[in-house]
Amino acid sequence: MKLYKIAKGILLEHNNSAYIIDDEWDSLINRDDLAGYLQLISADTTPISAEVKNEHLNGKILPPIGSQEVWAAGVTYLKSRDARMEESENSGGASLYDKVYDAPRPELFFKAIAQRVAGTGAEVYIRKDSEWNVPEPELTLFINSKGNIQGYTIGNDMSSRSIEGENALYLPQAKIYEKSAALGPCLLVATEPIAGESGIKMIIKRNGEVAYQDATTVSRMKRSLTELTGYLYSECDFPVGAFLMTGTCLVPPPTFTLQPGDVVEITIDGIGTLVNTIALNPKHK
Numbered sequence: 063m064k065l066y067k068i069a070k071g072i073l074l075e076h077n078n079s080a081y082i083i084d085d086e087w088d089s090l091i092n093r094d095d096l097a098g099y100l101q102l103i104s105a106d107t108t109p110i111s112a113e114v115k116n117e118h119l120n121g122k123i124l125p126p127i128g129s130q131e132v133w134a135a136g137v138t139y140l141k142s143r144d145a146r147m148e149e150s151e152n153s154g155g156a157s158l159y160d161k162v163y164d165a166p167r168p169e170l171f172f173k174a175i176a177q178r179v180a181g182t183g184a185e186v187y188i189r190k191d192s193e194w195n196v197p198e199p200e201l202t203l204f205i206n207s208k209g210n211i212q213g214y215t216i217g218n219d220m221s222s223r224s225i226e227g228e229n230a231l232y233l234p235q236a237k238i239y240e241k242s243a244a245l246g247p248c249l250l251v252a253t254e255p256i257a258g259e260s261g262i263k264m265i266i267k268r269n270g271e272v273a274y275q276d277a278t279t280v281s282r283m284k285r286s287l288t289e290l291t292g293y294l295y296s297e298c299d300f301p302v303g304a305f306l307m308t309g310t311c312l313v314p315p316p317t318f319t320l321q322p323g324d325v326v327e328i329t330i331d332g333i334g335t336l337v338n339t340i341a342l343n344p345k346h347k
């Protein structure tokens with residue numbers, strides 16, 4: 063079942079029917095056994111028509127986040143390790159990525175507060191002081207305050223490769239700025255863990271033409287989702303839960319950098335497609 067955060071509240075999609083749920087986002091998604099609760103709610107609520115559902119969703123979907131923090135894991139796929147070793151070769155930082163890929167402790171970093179997160183259909187930004195920028199398509203977990211993975215969404219961990227490549231200590235500046243993260247389109251709430259064979263695909267369009275595309279599967283991730291969650295929750299409390307991006311699985315070739323107007327489409331099987339347009343922050347142009 064899928065939960066959408068919309069301008070007028072919360073929309074639940076379940077078994078080809080849609081329902082408007084009268085609840086508050088943070089307390090709803092943080093509930094224990096969210097899937098069981100949503101099943102009960104759908105049995106007790108009158109569905110809305112397909113027409114009304116489309117009116118609620120068309121161009122009006124908000125990111126599926128309330129007041130949670132967004133964290134991110136890094137170097138969880140070979141592609142990410144290799145790309146980072148290449149971009150940091152001149153700074154002498156390449157071995158950091160090699161080591162963290164094999165170490166028991168994963169790389170985890172703070173990514174965003176909700177204010178900096180875009181939803182599907184909205185703009186994400188590239189930094190004006192960065193000449194090499196990429197989107198990072200990432201399976202993203204919603205973990206409740208008890209540390210249970212309750213749902214999945216699609217994340218885009220926008221990154222400056224030039225800033226991170228110059229010096230690994232610049233990572234927070236490469237990763238954290240206005241609209242440097244996108245989440246959406248919905249929260250997939252499932253009782254079973256997401257299947258390893260679930261596909262992740264990214265297409266980047268420039269002037270309507272495909273400038274880059276590639277795909278892989280969740281099973282290529284080196285670490286397990288519970289391992290990442292365990293490290294994140296080991297010394298931090300998240301009273302309304304947290305989102306955790308699980309690392310990028312696709313990296314465009316080194317010759318590629320994003321430009322304003324590019325459209326990034328990230329699809330994960332069973333969840334949907336997150337679509338964002340690249341822009342410069344009008345306040346900082």
Ligand code: DO4
Nearest residue numbers: 135136137138142309310
């Ligand atoms: O090590 C830097 C960041 C890695 C990252 O964001 C990723 O692998 O997705």
Ligand code: MG
Nearest residue numbers: 198219309310
């Ligand atoms: Mg990333």
